[in-house]
Amino acid sequence: MKALVLEEKGKLSLRDFNLPRDIGPHDVRIKIHTVGICGSDVHYYTHGKIGPFVVTEPMVLGHEASGDVLEVGAEVAHLKPGDRVCMEPGIPDANSRASKLGIYNVDPAVRFWATPPVHGCLTPEVVHPAAYTFKLPDNVSFAEGAMVEPFAIGMQAAVRARIVPGDVAVVTGAGPIGMMVALAALAGGCARVIISDFSQPKLDIIGNYPGIQTVNLGQTDLPSFVASVTGDWGADVVFECSGAAPAILGLPGLARPGGTIVLVGMPVDPVPVDIVGLQAREVRIETVFRYANVYDRAIELIASGKVDLKPLISDTLSFENAIVAFDRAVAQRPEDVKIQIRVNS
Numbered sequence: 192m193k194a195l196v197l198e199e200k201g202k203l204s205l206r207d208f209n210l211p212r213d214i215g216p217h218d219v220r221i222k223i224h225t226v227g228i229c230g231s232d233v234h235y236y237t238h239g240k241i242g243p244f245v246v247t248e249p250m251v252l253g254h255e256a257s258g259d260v261l262e263v264g265a266e267v268a269h270l271k272p273g274d275r276v277c278m279e280p281g282i283p284d285a286n287s288r289a290s291k292l293g294i295y296n297v298d299p300a301v302r303f304w305a306t307p308p309v310h311g312c313l314t315p316e317v318v319h320p321a322a323y324t325f326k327l328p329d330n331v332s333f334a335e336g337a338m339v340e341p342f343a344i345g346m347q348a349a350v351r352a353r354i355v356p357g358d359v360a361v362v363t364g365a366g367p368i369g370m371m372v373a374l375a376a377l378a379g380g381c382a383r384v385i386i387s388d389f390s391q392p393k394l395d396i397i398g399n400y401p402g403i404q405t406v407n408l409g410q411t412d413l414p415s416f417v418a419s420v421t422g423d424w425g426a427d428v429v430f431e432c433s434g435a436a437p438a439i440l441g442l443p444g445l446a447r448p449g450g451t452i453v454l455v456g457m458p459v460d461p462v463p464v465d466i467v468g469l470q471a472r473e474v475r476i477e478t479v480f481r482y483a484n485v486y487d488r489a490i491e492l493i494a495s496g497k498v499d500l501k502p503l504i505s506d507t508l509s510f511e512n513a514i515v516a517f518d519r520a521v522a523q524r525p526e527d528v529k530i531q532i533r534v535n536s
C-alpha cells in the first residue's frame with residue numbers, strides 16, 4: 192500500500208510501504224480520509240529530528256487523521272464498519288502507572304504516530320485501537336475530524352488552566368496551536384481572549400472570531416495593552432504558545448496576582464524565567480504535553496457549533512500531491528494555518 196515516507200531528513204517519497212495490517216480483538220481497521228499536516232511532521236522533514244527523537248530509518252508521516260471504519264475486532268462494541276471516525280494518535284501502555292493515574296499522555300511507553308520509530312497514518316489504511324478511535328457525529332466533516340488532534344492540545348491547555356467562567360485570557364503566539372488554545376479557552380468559559388503575535392495575517396484570521404482581541408507585537412506593547420484593558424490588574428490566565436524566549440521572560444507582566452500561566456509552546460533550547468516576578472504574584476504554573484481524555488469533549492464542542500475550526504483549514508491537496516502539500520507547509524505562508532491531505536475520498 193502507498194504511504195508518504197520520510198526517507199531521511201529533507202527527502203520524502205510517495206511509495207509502497209509495508210505496515211502491519213493484523214487486526215487484534217480490540218482494534219479497528221480504518222480507511223483514512225483526511226490527514227492534517229502538523230508542525231512536527233514538517234520539523235521531522237526539515238530537521239530529521241525533534242529533541243531526542245531522531246529519524247534513523249524511513250518513517251511514514253502524519254498523525255492528524257479521520258476516516259471510515261472498515262472492520263472491527265471481535266471485542267469492539269462501540270464502533271461498526273461504516274462509522275466515520277477520528278483517531279487519537281498516541282497509544283499508551285494500558286497497564287502502565289501513568290495510564291492508571293489517567294495521565295496516559297505522559298506514559299513513558301506511549302507510542303505516538305509519526306514519532307520515531309512509530310509510523311504515522313499518511314497511507315490509505317491503518318489498524319488502530321478502538322479505545323483511541325472516536326465516532327464523528329453526522330454534522331462533523333472528515334476535515335473537521337482531522338482538526339480534532341490539534342484542537343485537543345487547546346482543550347488540554349483549557350483543562351489545565353482550570354478556567355473560571357468570565358476569566359480574561361492572554362494567548363502569546365498566534366500559530367496554529369495558539370489559535371486552537373484561544374478557541375478552547377473561549378469555549379471553556381473565558382469571557383474574552385487577547386492574542387499576540389508579530390504576524391498580522393495570522394492575527395487577522397484569529398481576530399475574525401467574536402471574543403478575540405489581537406495585539407500586533409511590532410506595534411503595541413503587550414503588557415501595557417493587557418494592563419489597559421484589565422484595569423491595571425492583569426489576565427486571569429496566560430497561555431504561552433510561542434515558545435519564544437522573550438515571551439517567556441515577560442510572562443509575569445501579563446498575569447494578575449494569583450493568576451495562572453499555562454506553558455504550551457516548546458522552546459527549542461532552555462530559556463530564562465523570571466522566578467521572582469512569578470513569585471511576587473503567586474502565579475500558578477501549569478504545563479501541557481499533548482492531551483489525555485479530551486477527544487470526546489473536543490468532538491462535542493465542534494458538533495455543538497460552539498467551536499468552528501473550518502476557517503483554519505487553509506487548503507486541501509490530494510494524496511498524489513502530498514509532497515507538494517508538505518513543501519507548501521515548509522514555506523510557512525503567513526496566511527496558512529492548516530494544510531490537509533485527502534488520502535481517500
Ligand SMILES: [Zn+2]
Pocket residue numbers: 229230231254255340341
Ligand atoms: Zn499535530
